Amino acid sequence: xxxxxxxxxxxxxxxxxxxxxxxxxxxxxxxxxxxxxxxxxxxxxxxxxxxxxxxxxxxxxxxxxxxxxxxxxxxxxxxxxxxxxxxxxxxxxxxxxxxxxxxxxxxxxxxxxxxxxxxxxxxxxx
Numbered sequence: 001x002x003x004x005x006x007x008x009x010x011x012x013x014x015x016x017x018x019x020x021x022x023x024x025x026x027x028x029x030x031x032x033x034x035x036x037x038x039x040x041x042x043x044x045x046x047x048x049x050x051x052x053x054x055x056x057x058x059x060x061x062x063x064x065x066x067x068x069x070x071x072x073x074x075x076x077x078x079x080x081x082x083x084x085x086x087x088x089x090x091x092x093x094x095x096x097x098x099x100x101x102x103x104x105x106x107x108x109x110x111x112x113x114x115x116x117x118x119x120x121x122x123x124x125x126x
Contacts (some may be wrong), residue, residue, distance in 0.1 A: 051088045
């Protein structure tokens with residue numbers, strides 16, 4: 001059985017998808033970008049703040065499903081430029097305390113709304 005997860009504390013989907021889908025203990029989070037859910041505007045003053053906004057959005061979706069970063073098992077980070085890796089990695093890492101999830105980070109030609117970072121995650125509670 002699957003359950004759709006959506007919260008007003010994260011940006012509304014900008015296409016035909018949901019913020020997350022829960023199925024058999026797994027929570028599959030759609031990619032999040034730095035849209036501020038309160039204003040609907042992008043947070044792009046710096047790559048550090050952009051990444052924090054992405055992670056705040058992810059946290060809101062996790063919390064809506066009663067999950068936390070400690071439950072994340074897999075992450076994918078998409079970057080507009082691999083030169084941003086160190087700054088994004090530092091912010092990303094600050095949201096985990098132990099047992100980091102599996103992850104890949106890739107640079108792509110373009111991201112939605114011209115952002116610099118998009119992150120998707122999979123979490124699990126057995």
